[in-house]
Amino acid sequence: MSWVGATETAEAVVAARKPYKLVSRDFHPEDSVIRVGDIAFGSSKVVIMSGPCAVESRDQVMESAAFMQHIGVPVLRGGAYKPRTSPYSFQGMAVEGLKILAEARERYGVLIVTEAVDHESLANVAEWADIVQIGARNMQNFELLKAVGQCGKPVLLKRGLAATIDEWLMAAEYVAAHGNLNIILCERGIRTYETKTRNTLDISAVPVVKQLSHLPVVIDPSHAAGQWQWVAPLARAGVAAGADGLIIEAHPNPAEALSDGPQSLNFRHLEELMKEAGQIAQAVGRTL
Template identity: 55%
Template sequence: MIIVMKAGAAKKEKDEVLKRIKELGYTPHVIHGTTRDVIGAVGDERGKLVLQSLESMHGVESVVPILQPYKLASTEVKKEPSHVRIADGVVIGGDQVVVMAGPCSVESEAQIMESARAVKAAGAHILRGGAFKPRTSPYSFQGLEEDGLKLLAKARAETGLPVVTEVINPETVDLVASYADILQIGARNSQNFALLKKVGQCGKPVLLKRGMAMTIQEFLMSAEYIMSEGNQGVILCERGIRTFETATRNTLDLSAIPVLKRKTHLPVVIDPSHGTGDHHYVAAMSFAAVAAGADGLIVEVHPDPEHASSDGPQSLKPKKFAAMMEKLKLFANAADRTL
């Protein structure tokens, strides 16, 4: 159920509503709107009619059932788009198209520092880089782990770029959160519910990637796992789904952008690198994503992709990334956004 508070409702009135929701056996989640607050009451569907009694409480305007299975992520709960603040001047979901860029894996200090300087100079807003790498083969490079996190922190200290990096199991969430500004949940872990709950409790923004065989509803239900633990800072990331097509690594589902924009208030980011698996197609898909309404991009950039430890074929060289960023401004302007 959604409990819509009256405009100007007093804090005491909100506190009384929150207390009553808990007494009825539900978990309250406060969503702050531009003119009034909305409280989502989440719990056992079978007894939700008892929440109708809240309509008689002071400060309550109405009590409305949520029809979608994903409650907190739904536009039924929050009509206006959510803005996820990452750092001073970096907000995902606002007027600015936010670009995250960097190598798939942190390989060495020289590599990540060169990458960070290059993407910063080209206009990127956030540095990406993997310290923990879940790989299809157990024999592939698995990442530098905490040493990689330390190198990302060093790159942030020099360039001022916030850091997004992947977390792959619940046991390392606190460790990764102590270094990163955004925790990334990869496609393979998008239905790792123990991990989703843990990142929901950590308080850091979460970049949630869509699983390679996930429906939109399943994707939003995964976001709901994070939000139900109290973390509203969820950023959705479309990174391509698995189809019968073999010309690209995945099939980048750009139609997911307008669909998600209609169904959820959460910001939507596109990953054209994993979506295509080929650096030749990354720029074109980036332009198309911004034109379709994406709030951001996450792009792989490597100073020497021919010798990259992972995903070299889909990584842009710094010069090509800079050229893409320059042209991307035109698409952002056409979409009434900034870069």
């Protein structure tokens, strides 16, 4: 057997072992560009998404949306359904929260990304939001992933906190196999033996996933860090590593946030981070 033949055989063996198809680069060699409104994930522009962890009130959302518009953040985040570790923590405003987010879109021209936690909330989120988020804890909720495949909206699929890259891509494959290839992958930190940070941001996931898959990858430095002081350095690293976007928690008054206050940036720090991320993007041949 020639060396060329041996290499081809080895590649065929590796390809056969790859459990995902639709989300694989083998299936679609070019980068996928996911268009939402007038923005695109996976283009030369790095997409910034920001806003509070949770929708807490109409005033809080309007203040946040106005600031995002002011500094040029095109996508507002904010959870109306909150899968909290404790059943005694704030659980979210549900449909009322979704309506507030939709009103913010009308008034300030921002797109909305928000999480669905089950079939019922998925129907509501798909109706009111622009991007459906599937959180880390639901990454392997396969029945929900099948429904997301048919929901008609782009999906932001977070990596599970104990999921390997292959498991994460298999979760994306579920969504794709059920009809939705508008998938944005989101690395948000994985659980390791380190306890100083809330999770360990797996920066290597960006180049690895980009080699394995054609889908865009964004970084969530907030849930990885768990502390606002570490969010900007991780965000900068994400852009430098080639991430197609960032999703960052920011709150008008982090000290009073009902959810994830310690890791939320105030608006002044978010504005500083936008400038820094813009410079890093330029250094790697991209823009914000």
